[in-house]
Amino acid sequence: MKMSELSLPDGIECHVGRTPGEVGEQLADAVAGFLAERLSSAPRASLVVSGGSTPLPFFHALSGKILEWNRVDVVLADERWVSEDDPASNTALVKAHLLRDRAGEAHFLSLKQPGATPEEGLAGARRCLAGLIEPPDVVVLGMGNDGHTASLFPDAPELPTAMDPDNNERVVVATPPSQAQRRITLTYRFLVSARFVALHLRGEDKLATLEEAMANPERVMEMPVRGFLRPGLKIYWSPS
Ligand SMILES: O=C(O)[C@H](O)[C@@H](O)[C@H](O)[C@H](O)COP(=O)(O)O
Numbered sequence: 001m002k003m004s005e006l007s008l009p010d011g012i013e014c015h016v017g018r019t020p021g022e023v024g025e026q027l028a029d030a031v032a033g034f035l036a037e038r039l040s041s042a043p044r045a046s047l048v049v050s051g052g053s054t055p056l057p058f059f060h061a062l063s064g065k066i067l068e069w070n071r072v073d074v075v076l077a078d079e080r081w082v083s084e085d086d087p088a089s090n091t092a093l094v095k096a097h098l099l100r101d102r103a104g105e106a107h108f109l110s111l112k113q114p115g116a117t118p119e120e121g122l123a124g125a126r127r128c129l130a131g132l133i134e135p136p137d138v139v140v141l142g143m144g145n146d147g148h149t150a151s152l153f154p155d156a157p158e159l160p161t162a163m164d165p166d167n168n169e170r171v172v173v174a175t176p177p178s179q180a181q182r183r184i185t186l187t188y189r190f191l192v193s194a195r196f197v198a199l200h201l202r203g204e205d206k207l208a209t210l211e212e213a214m215a216n217p218e219r220v221m222e223m224p225v226r227g228f229l230r231p232g233l234k235i236y237w238s239p240s
Pocket residue numbers: 050051052053054055077078079080090141142143144148149150151
């Protein structure tokens with residue numbers, strides 16, 4: 001299927017690139033432009049990024065952008081409760097691929113805090129994010145083919161709390177049985193409140209998942225990404 005065949009709700013912008021590199025550049029231009037604009041009137045700007053495999057070309061493109069990076073706070077949308085030397089660590093991914101070159105000057109706020117379990121580390125993660133100004137400026141999300149985004153997984157027992165628009169917490173624990181690692185995630189309310197929200201996808205399978213999500217927008221708990229399909233969202237997609 002083609003991106004143009006998707007019947008997107010009004011107010012959702014779509015950006016298609018021929019390659020992951022092209023779409024990564026487009027997204028990096030938009031994010032850097034938005035952060036620069038914010039920094040012209042605010043003392044600091046915040047950038048929430050996702051882990052997984054899709055963001056790498058975006059991270060590489062963004063890390064070279066000219067920006068007052070020392071005034072940018074970078075946070076992960078979610079983290080797996082693993083040490084930094086584990087290949088599943090999103091923190092290690094961001095340090096290696098985004099926080100380098102010019103973006104090496106950015107301030108990284110780590111969700112992964114001391115503690116054997118995410119429950120033990122939760123208070124530390126909350127303290128770490130306490131200084132972030134709400135709403136966050138930029139949030140870039142990925143999506144899994146089960147309809148999860150960040151670590152808002154359909155099978156997580158914590159999902160009702162994580163998706164509750166009245167939950168004032170910014171961070172919660174997520175322990176979906178479908179996943180190998182226990183996780184910590186930013187909440188729906190915090191993520192969706194951002195001034196700039198992008199969904200970064202690659203591959204035909206993700207387009208089919210998006211189509212499924214669009215078909216029944218009200219069944220948010222079955223596919224949490226549905227909660228983000230609203231006016232203002234920017235989708236960035238490449239076919240491979
Ligand atoms: O697992 C994580 O750390 C994520 O933040 C997650 O929500 C990710 O964005 C999607 O699972 C898509 O992952 P891919 O980009 O690997 O398809």
